[in-house]
Amino acid sequence: MACSLLRDPSTRARYLSTTSRQSLRRSARAGFTLVELMIVVVIVAILSMMAVVGYRKLTNASHGAEAVHMVNAIRVAQEAFKAESGTYANISSGLASNQSVNHGALYPHVSMSSAREPGNYKVGWGAACGTTACPNAIDWSGFPVHADGSTMFGYTTVAGFAGVAPTATVAINGANVTWPSTIPADWYLITAVGDTDGNGVFTTILGTSFTNDLLIDLDGE
Numbered sequence: 001m002a003c004s005l006l007r008d009p010s011t012r013a014r015y016l017s018t019t020s021r022q023s024l025r026r027s028a029r030a031g032f033t034l035v036e037l038m039i040v041v042v043i044v045a046i047l048s049m050m051a052v053v054g055y056r057k058l059t060n061a062s063h064g065a066e067a068v069h070m071v072n073a074i075r076v077a078q079e080a081f082k083a084e085s086g087t088y089a090n091i092s093s094g095l096a097s098n099q100s101v102n103h104g105a106l107y108p109h110v111s112m113s114s115a116r117e118p119g120n121y122k123v124g125w126g127a128a129c130g131t132t133a134c135p136n137a138i139d140w141s142g143f144p145v146h147a148d149g150s151t152m153f154g155y156t157t158v159a160g161f162a163g164v165a166p167t168a169t170v171a172i173n174g175a176n177v178t179w180p181s182t183i184p185a186d187w188y189l190i191t192a193v194g195d196t197d198g199n200g201v202f203t204t205i206l207g208t209s210f211t212n213d214l215l216i217d218l219d220g221e
Helices: 002-007 009-085
Strands: 154-160 187-194 203-208 215-217
Touching: 009 154, 009 187, 009 203
Parallel strands: none
Antiparallel strands: 154 187, 187 203, 203 215
C-alpha cells in the first residue's frame, strides 16, 4: 500500500519534502548540541585556568607567611640574645635585599654544598653558616632561632651600636629606606629574600628594631 502511494508524483513529492524537513530539524538539533558542547569546553578551560592561578597565589602567600613568621622569630631571638649578652647579634656579612644585594650572605642557602640564591625550592635549617657569610663569633647554627622545617626564603641579620647609623641599603617600592637620623640605642636589621615562583624576581621583607612594622618589596614574587 505504501509503495503504491509513493508511485503518485504528488504524494512522493510531499513525502520527500516531509523527510527533508525532518532531516534538517535533526541536523539543527545536532548542530545546537555541538555548540553547547563547545561552550562547556571553553567554560571548563577558563575555570581550570582560574583554579591554577588561584592555587599559585595561595601557595605564594603561604611561603610569604613563612618569611613573616621567621623575621618575627629572629626579632625575638635578637632580644633574647641581647638580654643574655648585652648586645644584638651581628651575624651576617651583609644585609641581603632586593634583586642582588648581598645574596651570598643568605642563610640557610649559604650552608648548601653549592650555595644558590633562593628559588622555588626549600633548604634545611640548622647547618653551619661558614665564615664567609657569617664572619663573626656567632653564626645561625648557634643563634636561638629555629625553623619549623626547611625554608624557601633566605635570611640575614646585622646589628650595630647606639650612635652609629646602619650603612645597609634596602629599597622598598623603588625608594631606599631612610634610617633614623639619630640612633639612641643599639639596633638590628633583618631581611628575608625569596623567589618562590622561580621567575628571577625577588621579594624582600625587612624588619628592624626601629619599628614593629614589616616593610615588603615586591610582595608575592
